[in-house]
Amino acid sequence: MKQTNQSYALISVFDKTGIVDLAKIFMEGKIKIISTGGTAKYLQEHGIEIIPVEQITHSPESFDGRMKSISFQLASGILFDRKNASHQKDADKLNIPHIDYVVCNFYDFWKNPGIEMIDVGGPTMVRAAAKNYESITVLVDPENYPEVINEINEVGMVSETLRKVLAAKAFSYVADYDGMIANYFQKQTDGQELFISLQDGRKLRYGENPHQEGSFFTDTSSKDELGLGTFQRLQGKDTSYSNYLDLDAGLQTISLIGQKKPACVILKHTNP
Secondary structure: OOOOOOEEEEEEEOOOOOHHHHHHHHHHOOOEEEEOHHHHHHHHHOOOOOEEHHHHHOOOOEOOOOEOOOOHHHHHHHHOOOOOHHHHHHHHHOOOOEEEEEEEEOOOOOOOOOHHHOOOHHHHHHHHHHHOOOOOEEEOOHHHHHHHHHHHHHHOOOOHHHHHHHHHHHHHHHHHHHHHHHHHHHHHOOOOOOOOOEEEEEEOOOOOOOOOOOEEEEEOOOOOOOOHHHOOOOOOOOOOHHHHHHHHHHHHHHHHHOOOOOOOOOOEOOEO
């Protein structure tokens, strides 16, 4: 059977926050949904019509779910260039689905590190979709669902500007994920490399000196509840590089006092 230009959304998410609302928008837009494993079951339980992934791949989910989304059909449906006539011809000849949306987030290695929490198929789909952002919308964060829903409701599609923003976020998401896995193995093998992912960059009032620029980033791998990135400014001007130096010196000074009694420290240029 020759493939038509029916649009598909591929959904495979560990974090299912907001996914039903997004899937309903796809259904209303006549976009067919391909889904895998637990996600497919969850969507069906909420009245969403799905196409099981094996119906597209022509292979069953196998090896306790290790193999389900990695396939020529799905990867091709994400990667082929819609603007290339020969690509379109091949897609029609091979009956490749036009997967225009990839909604995917990974196994929760952040909270439960271990071999079985290393996602393989998810990063493959996300990287492919992000590479082909000129045609594909890739979503890795439920916080972005509302803006995609708004654009689909308003103009029937997602703008290239937003697709590019989402692609950048997707590549960062994959890099962060791979960095955590790499650190896990480095620790297991006494490796000498450390991968740090910095996020939430905030421009400071100025850098080390008033004529210089500065930014503050947080380490997403850090679980320190007293990290400077968790602090809130209650009043006064925006923070500068010098302010953060004082905050750090204050924390170190108070840590010397210990937890036996309340304490405070007042500093100027890191001097208590």
